[in-house]
Amino acid sequence: MSWYLRTLGFGVVAAAISLGLIAARLGDGVRHVIFGQPLWLLLLPIPLAAMGLRAWLAPRPATMHFTRKRSLDRIGGGFATYLADLPDGLRLGAVLVLIVACARPQSTRLSERIEHEGIDIAIALDLSESMKNDDLRPDRLTAAKLVIDDFVARRHDDRVALVVFGTNASTIAPLTMDHGVLRNLIAQLRLGVIDGTQTAIGAGLGVALNRLEDSPAASKIIVLLTDGVHNADGVDPDSVAQKAAERGVIIYTVLMGRQASGAASIDPGQLERLASATGGYAYLAEDVGELQTSFQDLLNKLERSEIEGEQIRAELFGWLLWPVLLLLMLDIGLRTTRLRRFP
Incomplete structure (x- = not known):
């Protein structure tokens, strides 16, 4: 269950940071955000529930993540050991952001002339x-x-x-x-x-x-x-x-x-x-x-x-694909390098 909580924490934080950066990038001109396909948002609990079910039915085996001593020394002890679940969290964050993107978020703003x-x-x-x-x-x-x-x-x-x-x-x-x-x-x-x-x-x-x-x-x-x-x-x-x-x-x-x-x-x-x-x-x-x-x-x-001037809507789907791609690349990069696991 500790794996579930750490992965959940990493995933939610990664998704929140991604969405926050997009919101900051849009600027103050945006009045609000609406969703063209809001039913997609109903899928958000599914990956969270799937992780919980996995943690409950098939607990992770007590395998050693690092088979070589120098690898273990490089990671070190303490807080660093918790980063072993970061790739799973990044993947979860990518899935959450992708679901939000599929809901077709749209920003609404006014034309320059008011x-x-x-x-x-x-x-x-x-x-x-x-x-x-x-x-x-x-x-x-x-x-x-x-x-x-x-x-x-x-x-x-x-x-x-x-x-x-x-x-x-x-x-x-x-x-x-x-x-x-x-x-x-x-x-x-x-x-x-x-x-x-x-x-x-x-x-x-x-x-x-x-x-x-x-x-x-x-x-x-x-x-x-x-x-x-x-x-x-x-x-x-x-x-x-x-x-x-x-x-x-x-x-x-x-x-x-x-x-x-x-x-x-x-x-x-x-x-x-x-x-x-x-x-x-x-x-x-x-x-x-x-x-x-x-x-x-x-x-x-x-x-x-x-x-008010004419209301303009802008699709945000493309904007959200970039953080999805970035999170997946970080996931792959960490899994194949510093946080690589040896079964």
Whole structure:
């Protein structure tokens, strides 16, 4: 039985090393391996069972493997004596790998061309005077700029536009992939660049929607950040949200800052209506932590979709024949030289 265990160990290790080397050679581009004829794998236990039956029914005779003293001295004692069963293990490993090869393993990988479907995003930022409030440290506008900057930095494959609004609305940057320039523009935003005495949410949404009008992207998003309620003349925010829904544009709203109970300067319900009308979501951020969490959740919701290239399959049968051949050659070489047996 000791012969069986040693041979089994050598065989399994030889097969595992062979298959491992093939897997390493294939590289990281392989997504997974499938078998064209998986029923062949049912034969794997047969050589193992045959060896066990042989060891049980016909134990190996206690013959001396080496009839000459110098041969025995050359092999030496200790661990080296266990190598006498290595050729049997190599042969077993070759049989196991050959069975795996007959199961027709196939690697699947993608073609070199992988296309990504980017998202076009228009950010509408409130620049009304209340954005100087310091309940979000150091103030609401600075906190908003920091999370917007981080958001833009993480949207590598998306075009982003920036719109600001107070009493009226203005485009700071049209849709662009030049995120470096856009982040510089975000850093330079200050209160006072537009009239901030009122909050024209409708105008901000309208200009942001116009920035997406000619977008060919399958996914179009508006992210609205404000700390107040629409209180300016002009475009009604709900009508803009309806137009956005008709065009397939999704609106996400973020209401920033701590609001006093019953305060007339806010209307959370309106922001919820704007978002829900388009299938978006309304966030409430009363501190910097909640603001960051809101944008992190938004990032998760906007994970880019991926259009994969053509899947390519490659037959691995030929690859596995090489280790089979190598194991058999080592088996023959050891049997006829250093580990030769003399019956």
